[in-house]
Amino acid sequence: MSFEVGSALSIGAILFTVIIVAAMLIWVERRLLGLWQERLGPNRVGPFGLLQVVADMIKIFTKEDWVPPFADKFSFILAPPIIMVVILLSFSVIPFAPGVGVIDSDIGVLFVLAMASLGAYSVMLGGLSSNNKYALLGSLRAAAQMVSYEVFMGISLLGVVALAGSFNLREIVLSQSDGWFIIPQFVGFVIFLIAGIAESHRLPFDIPEAEQEIVAGYHTEYSGMKFGMFFVGEYLGVVLVSSLMVVLFFGGWLGPAFLPPIVWFVLKASFFIAFFVLLRAAIPRPRYDQLMNYGWLFLLPLSLLNLVLTGAYILWQEGL
Amino acid sequence: MFRLIKDTLGSQCVTLWRVFMHAFAKTDTVEYPDVQPQMAARWRGRIILSRDPDGEERCVACNLCAVACPVDCIALQKAEDEEGRWYPEFFRINFSRCIMCGFCEEACPTNAIQLTPDFEMAEYVRQDMVWEKEDLLINGTGKYHDYNFYRIAGKKIAGKDKGEARNEEAPVNVRSLLP
Numbered sequence: 001m002s003f004e005v006g007s008a009l010s011i012g013a014i015l016f017t018v019i020i021v022a023a024m025l026i027w028v029e030r031r032l033l034g035l036w037q038e039r040l041g042p043n044r045v046g047p048f049g050l051l052q053v054v055a056d057m058i059k060i061f062t063k064e065d066w067v068p069p070f071a072d073k074f075s076f077i078l079a080p081p082i083i084m085v086v087i088l089l090s091f092s093v094i095p096f097a098p099g100v101g102v103i104d105s106d107i108g109v110l111f112v113l114a115m116a117s118l119g120a121y122s123v124m125l126g127g128l129s130s131n132n133k134y135a136l137l138g139s140l141r142a143a144a145q146m147v148s149y150e151v152f153m154g155i156s157l158l159g160v161v162a163l164a165g166s167f168n169l170r171e172i173v174l175s176q177s178d179g180w181f182i183i184p185q186f187v188g189f190v191i192f193l194i195a196g197i198a199e200s201h202r203l204p205f206d207i208p209e210a211e212q213e214i215v216a217g218y219h220t221e222y223s224g225m226k227f228g229m230f231f232v233g234e235y236l237g238v239v240l241v242s243s244l245m246v247v248l249f250f251g252g253w254l255g256p257a258f259l260p261p262i263v264w265f266v267l268k269a270s271f272f273i274a275f276f277v278l279l280r281a282a283i284p285r286p287r288y289d290q291l292m293n294y295g296w297l298f299l300l301p302l303s304l305l306n307l308v309l310t311g312a313y314i315l316w317q318e319g320l
Numbered sequence: 321m322f323r324l325i326k327d328t329l330g331s332q333c334v335t336l337w338r339v340f341m342h343a344f345a346k347t348d349t350v351e352y353p354d355v356q357p358q359m360a361a362r363w364r365g366r367i368i369l370s371r372d373p374d375g376e377e378r379c380v381a382c383n384l385c386a387v388a389c390p391v392d393c394i395a396l397q398k399a400e401d402e403e404g405r406w407y408p409e410f411f412r413i414n415f416s417r418c419i420m421c422g423f424c425e426e427a428c429p430t431n432a433i434q435l436t437p438d439f440e441m442a443e444y445v446r447q448d449m450v451w452e453k454e455d456l457l458i459n460g461t462g463k464y465h466d467y468n469f470y471r472i473a474g475k476k477i478a479g480k481d482k483g484e485a486r487n488e489e490a491p492v493n494v495r496s497l498l499p
Contacts, residue, residue, distance in 0.1 A: 036342045040349045190329070282339035283332055294328070 011102050018091050022235040027052045029235075029277050036281040057228075065224035072129040079126035080219075080226045083119050083233035087240055090115040094243050095170040097253040097262040108169035109161060112244060113154050116199055119237075120146040123201075123208060126230070127218035138217025141288060142208030145198055148295050152303040153195035159188040159310040160248050173252035180251040184313070187306040189249045191299055196245065198291070200237030203280040207288055242272035359437035361463075364422045366438040367413055369453065370431065370462035377457065378432035378469060381408040385424035385433050393417035394424060403478035405470065408453060415441055416449035430469040434462040 027042065027049060034041025042049040067073055090112045092102035105111055120143055127139020161167055163184060164175040172181075182189055198205040209217030219230045246252055246268040253261035255268075286294070350357045359365070372378050381398035399409035424433045443449050461467070476482050483490035 034347075036339050038342055038345050038348050040347055040351070278336060278340055282335045298328075 010100055014091060014096065014100070014102060015088065018088065018236065018239060022232050022239055023053050023057065025235040025238065025273065026056055028273070032274060032277040033281050036278065060228040061225060063224040065226065068130070068221050070131045071221060072131065075125045075129035077226070079122050079129060080222065080229035082125070083122035084229050084236065086115045086118045086122070087233055087236040090240050093169055094247060095173055095252060096265050100262060101170065104168065104170055106168050109157055109167045113150065116153070117150055122233070123218045126222070130218070130221035132221050134214040135218050135220045137214050138208045138220065142201060142218055145201065145205065145207060145291065148292060149195045149198040152191055152295070152300045153199060155303040155307055156188045156191035156195060157248060158307050159185045162310055162314055169247050173247055173254065176251040177254055180249060182249045185249060185310070187302065189245070191303045191306070192248070193245065194299060196241035197276070197279065200234060200241050202234070202238060202276055204283040204285050205291060207285060207291060210285060238273060238276050239269070242269045242276065245272050359439070361437065363437040364420045364435040366436050366441055367418065367424065367456065368434055368436055368458045368462065369411065369456045370434055370458055370460065372468040373461060373466065374468065376405070377407050378430045379408050379411065380406040380430055380432070380469065382429060384427040384429065388423040388427035390421060390423060391417045391419055405477050411453040411456060412450060413456060414450050416446055431462070431464045431467050
């Protein structure tokens, strides 16, 4: 059994690592939030509180797994695994390092975007089947937010695709060997970052699950491991968006040779995960209409402009 | 356009930077069971009954604390000893009701009842939260070291007649003032 793209070892290692990392983010986020709020965060269970995740898992697995009698049982149970499955599927096209990956797809970028769109079904079904006003409001918001931010999430990536000349994420990384795409595609990066936060509905765009307004949004009625799947799904989304940013704009595994490629990838992705937590610690939530206005009236034209300018630049480079 | 960018992205970046700089600030958390917190002297915690500098109970069982108590957690019964001093026959505070408001301390005319900075009062059995006089009495004078009610007030007790208190003049024979 060799360690190459698509081998069972590679797939198993990636699946295991990604899920463990997503679970550990519960602890990482709480510690980092504590750091930035001049607190300590969980530090009692195990060294540095690392076993807090284990305690949380034991708790969430032993919770009563309850389906409300007024809920639509089938879609209520169906909703949480969807978000886990689609995000884990998105990881299949991510090139972590040379030889580490699940599949070398020529439609990698499109596949990720498609899976992100399917993720909207999870929150829609979850909110709708809960038969609860807050859950319905949350899922309405989530659906509108995800659909509208997907539009220019895709468009912001087209600049990168045009520069690299490929939808294959591995080739996109390789084409950055003489310069990361963050420099020519800075606007695209900012738009993708904002859209990525909105797609994974993390703060400041956690409007679908805004606790202060609508209890917990679409997963109000969920408990036990079904809630846990939404929860881990959110963290998986954070890891996915961070990995995508690294792959698309920061040269993936590329870096000075004194560290192995996978370490460079992990370092860069960790940076963005920490940045996500910093966003949560720092920035308050916008109003819902502000979010939609900002998306459609500002980011969409900006991403189109970015695409046009990138195209013009490429044509100018080729001398028409 | 420029203003929009400045107001949205610019101010957000400043916020991000300022919050990030908090990473290098000292944490406020006191890891309580491992590190004892520094309690202010005026902290309103566990209630005690103090003694006067002579070592006698200060409480004169006037009941003002029980009246002032908003949750009625103080119960006491007045008694009088052979010297003529008033003292509580029993003095009972139900700490499961007490809200540590400190009204009893303010109401007390003899500085007997005082609140202390101790807050570790958890019990497993609710009945253990009821403290009797023996539990409440301390050996010291608490916050007021020199105050001694019976040495200042005009009340007559054994060994101290009328007019013998501090700064008190001897009683005037009102009949001598008659014209």
